[in-house]
Amino acid sequence: MARRRSRKQRLPQEPVEAQIESLSHEGRGVAHIDGKAVFISGALPGEKVTFIYTLQSRKHDEGKIEQVLEASPDRVEPKCPHYEICGGCSLQHLSSDAQINYKQTSMLDSLKHLGKVEPEEVFDAITGDQWGYRRKARLGVKYVHKKDRVLVGFRERHGGFLAVMDSCEVLHQSVGKKLELFQSLIYDMESRDSTPQIEVAVGDNGVALIVRHLKPLSDKDQSMWLEFAKTHDYQLYLQPKGPTTVHCIWPVPEEAPPTPLFYEHTAFDTKVHFGPQDFFQVNNSINLQMVPRAVELLKLTGSERVLDLFCGLGNFTLPIARSAEHVTGVEGDNVMVARARKTALANGIENTDYFACNLMATELELKTEPWLKQKYDCILLDPPRSGAKEIIEHFGKLGAKRIVYVSCHPATLARDAGELVHTHGYKLLGAGVMDMFPQTAHVESIAVFEKK
Numbered sequence: 001m002a003r004r005r006s007r008k009q010r011l012p013q014e015p016v017e018a019q020i021e022s023l024s025h026e027g028r029g030v031a032h033i034d035g036k037a038v039f040i041s042g043a044l045p046g047e048k049v050t051f052i053y054t055l056q057s058r059k060h061d062e063g064k065i066e067q068v069l070e071a072s073p074d075r076v077e078p079k080c081p082h083y084e085i086c087g088g089c090s091l092q093h094l095s096s097d098a099q100i101n102y103k104q105t106s107m108l109d110s111l112k113h114l115g116k117v118e119p120e121e122v123f124d125a126i127t128g129d130q131w132g133y134r135r136k137a138r139l140g141v142k143y144v145h146k147k148d149r150v151l152v153g154f155r156e157r158h159g160g161f162l163a164v165m166d167s168c169e170v171l172h173q174s175v176g177k178k179l180e181l182f183q184s185l186i187y188d189m190e191s192r193d194s195t196p197q198i199e200v201a202v203g204d205n206g207v208a209l210i211v212r213h214l215k216p217l218s219d220k221d222q223s224m225w226l227e228f229a230k231t232h233d234y235q236l237y238l239q240p241k242g243p244t245t246v247h248c249i250w251p252v253p254e255e256a257p258p259t260p261l262f263y264e265h266t267a268f269d270t271k272v273h274f275g276p277q278d279f280f281q282v283n284n285s286i287n288l289q290m291v292p293r294a295v296e297l298l299k300l301t302g303s304e305r306v307l308d309l310f311c312g313l314g315n316f317t318l319p320i321a322r323s324a325e326h327v328t329g330v331e332g333d334n335v336m337v338a339r340a341r342k343t344a345l346a347n348g349i350e351n352t353d354y355f356a357c358n359l360m361a362t363e364l365e366l367k368t369e370p371w372l373k374q375k376y377d378c379i380l381l382d383p384p385r386s387g388a389k390e391i392i393e394h395f396g397k398l399g400a401k402r403i404v405y406v407s408c409h410p411a412t413l414a415r416d417a418g419e420l421v422h423t424h425g426y427k428l429l430g431a432g433v434m435d436m437f438p439q440t441a442h443v444e445s446i447a448v449f450e451k452k
Contacts, residue, residue: 027441123432128285203261387412
């Protein structure tokens, strides 16, 4: 007997009025309709709004704002004309000061309710450039046959399609102000329907583009990209298949290899070199404040042995090395470890060593790691969103008196902070947010722990 297909529930089409109670961790207004939570994009706490449902489920509903009936005093006019449709930002309608308060509250609430810990001191927020700050991005590309136009940018806030946009206010201006030029260029190409992505990386000394193409580029198309790169002073890389196929075509490697991209920590006289595919901190104005804050919190005197976990390219390792006896950097990516080692030597820094290791590995897999058999005075860690649960289990035997934790997710910071305090005998001296991603709900923070 054939099964009857369940009919998709039809969403209400009429606007619904709601009173917004709070802001969710994703930056959406939270209301309750008939006892069920509704998450409403574009709404702010204290507002009365009307909204349209975009999703209904058993546990909660979702919607998008239609009209603000009573506005919050924290509401501002979004700077970007594409804000209503683009999913790249979620808080442009909230004032900068209110964004910081929201992020600080989100971090503190997570620490208190999830980790069951509270900092002895709440640090002043680290703030910087609000616009044009984003130095690393992957831009979607799509030729839309029905509209006979090329789209370049981020996906829509509601749905999986690329947003129609001709500029981006948060992207570095070297790219964000030129999206229309990218669209025109690709539209005139033979490969306009087989170019799905452009990856952008911006250093202090230049801009690199990685153009993904699903079919081989014709001589005409490659010449157009080369001329575009020369005109706008971009380093140009092509990616015909997977990540290992990325290769530079401008400057021509055989004639003049491209100058490695870098960013500087002038306070520590260091340059961090990176490739266009490497991970690095996207907001340079915040990074230039974050690293000195971390070094300050470590309270180095010059005699310490420091462990830098999830060290990447050496963003913290190199500056720490200027004030410590020795720094050991550990990172899961072999390419980044090799680059970090080379960059240290290029900076004249010889008191560091590096290990490639999966820091999310099991205890059995980690037990043979030589760097885990040493003692350290301090630990700095900057893990991904998933946190550092696995490696923190080993902290008890490392002997560190002080730990600085740089976090990009309040919930995993709270979980790990609870483990450090309640299991490993540390106290949470202080914590504060860093506005790494203004205009978004992303919460970056820094915390310092001391052995009791």
